[in-house]
Amino acid sequence: MIGNTTISWGWLAKLFHWLMFVVIVGAYVAADQRELFEKGSAERDWWMMIHKSMGLSVFFLVWLRLAWRATQPIPENFAGLWMTRLANIGHKLLYLLMIIVPGSALLMSQFAGRPVSWFGLLEMPVWLETNKEIAERLHSVHTDILAPALFILIVLHFLGALWHHFFDRDDVLKRMLPFWRGRGL
Numbered sequence: 001m002i003g004n005t006t007i008s009w010g011w012l013a014k015l016f017h018w019l020m021f022v023v024i025v026g027a028y029v030a031a032d033q034r035e036l037f038e039k040g041s042a043e044r045d046w047w048m049m050i051h052k053s054m055g056l057s058v059f060f061l062v063w064l065r066l067a068w069r070a071t072q073p074i075p076e077n078f079a080g081l082w083m084t085r086l087a088n089i090g091h092k093l094l095y096l097l098m099i100i101v102p103g104s105a106l107l108m109s110q111f112a113g114r115p116v117s118w119f120g121l122l123e124m125p126v127w128l129e130t131n132k133e134i135a136e137r138l139h140s141v142h143t144d145i146l147a148p149a150l151f152i153l154i155v156l157h158f159l160g161a162l163w164h165h166f167f168d169r170d171d172v173l174k175r176m177l178p179f180w181r182g183r184g185l
Contacts, residue, residue: 004072007175013072014178016065020058020098021154027054028151052105053119059102066095075175079168090157097150104146108138 003010009017034047077084106124109116113130117123164172 004075006073007075009075009175010072011178012068014176016061016068017176018178020061020065023054023057023061024098024150024154027051027058028147030054031147049117049120052109052116055102055105056116056118056124058098059106062095062098077172079164079170079172087160090153090160094150094153094157097146097153101142101146101150104138104142108135108142111135111138 001008001010002012004013030047030051034044034051037044037047077087079087106116107128110126110128111131112135113126115123115125161173161176164170165174
């Protein structure tokens with residue numbers, strides 16, 4: 001089923017969830033891999049293009065994901081009140097960071113005077129006036145604060161899913177697995 005129900009996530013919500021995970025991990029891996037190469041080398045530039053392409057993908061996918069989520073029911077959460085509130089806060093922060101992390105990188109590239117290519121197929125031109133000082137500040141915020149915060153939230157999200165599975169013994173984790181259909185479906 002494409003859409004959500006009150007008891008399960010539809011395949012499109014699951015696709016968005018796992019696609020975002022893969023693209024975000026890809027962005028982290030690409031940023032890490034580029035450090036293995038000298039500045040100015042073709043290999044380093046290639047990994048940076050992949051990193052920026054993945055980030056751009058996250059930025060646009062999150063808006064599609066939010067639009068889809070706004071039109072769909074959210075499956076019931078069987079956790080207690082404090083766990084439900086904590087999960088809601090965590091999800092809101094994840095969505096916020098999925099916008100702000102690539103958004104800060106886009107602005108950083110703009111202020112650095114660098115266009116952003118999406119896998120070499122499309123290019124976002126520079127439309128802001130170059131300001132290296134702002135670009136450097138955005139770089140620090142992006143790499144030292146925002147990206148690590150997103151990583152930490154993803155790890156906490158994963159640990160929460162494991163908690164549900166192993167301690168609460170409910171279907172919260174299973175409901176987001178790609179091929180799990182749930183009881184009675």
